[in-house]
Amino acid sequence: MSSTNPRRPGRRTGDSTTRDDILRAAQSLFGSNGFKNTSMRAVAAEAGVDVALVPYYFGSKRGLFVAALEVPVDPVAQVVRATQGPRERLGERMAAEFTAVWEHPDTSSAMRGLLRSVITDESESSAYAEFMSTEMVPLVAELTGVSLETARVAVSMLFGMATMRYLIGVPLFVELSRDEVIALWGPHLQRVIDAD
Numbered sequence: 001m002s003s004t005n006p007r008r009p010g011r012r013t014g015d016s017t018t019r020d021d022i023l024r025a026a027q028s029l030f031g032s033n034g035f036k037n038t039s040m041r042a043v044a045a046e047a048g049v050d051v052a053l054v055p056y057y058f059g060s061k062r063g064l065f066v067a068a069l070e071v072p073v074d075p076v077a078q079v080v081r082a083t084q085g086p087r088e089r090l091g092e093r094m095a096a097e098f099t100a101v102w103e104h105p106d107t108s109s110a111m112r113g114l115l116r117s118v119i120t121d122e123s124e125s126s127a128y129a130e131f132m133s134t135e136m137v138p139l140v141a142e143l144t145g146v147s148l149e150t151a152r153v154a155v156s157m158l159f160g161m162a163t164m165r166y167l168i169g170v171p172l173f174v175e176l177s178r179d180e181v182i183a184l185w186g187p188h189l190q191r192v193i194d195a196d
Helices: 018-033 040-047 053-058 061-068 075-083 087-103 108-120 122-144 148-168 178-194
Strands: none
Touching: 018 040, 018 053, 018 061, 018 122, 040 053, 040 061, 053 061, 061 122, 075 087, 075 122, 087 108, 087 148, 087 178, 108 122, 108 148, 122 148, 148 178
8 A cells, every 4th residue: 555645735835837936926916016015925825835935036026026027137237237337437337238238139129028018018017117116216326326316317318218219219219329329328327427
């Protein structure tokens, strides 16, 4: 007679589908509740997993959100890289970091898809807007040493350019090379930073 070891009821531990289950739950909850009102505990409950597995796979709520939206880069790492160097060239480095992900063949189509999605999908738009307001713009301010108002202007300049160049494809923006974009936006960003 063979004995079986029935699975105990309760939250399951990590298995081959756990990460995907967490991502699906996060996408659903971020879409319906927004960034601020979605907790890692709620995501774990929705996915039917132990709450410790959420930070295990994604590190933080910010990391979970970035993964759920399928952002192809770590935006925090980008901001950190931009801050490494003299302040008087911060605008140039911000433009360079920002355009790199939009123009690299491994990430450009995903970034275009993300921007299109957050503009056209109401639930994603709401969650992304909240994420930018509560997480990313304050983080840009903190890491670059500028005020929240200055960070807000700088981020809007970069995303405005991205919308015109990479999403809509406005010829006046598209006809510029990446080096020309950096040379044009960098000094304008720097003036905003220097006026802080």
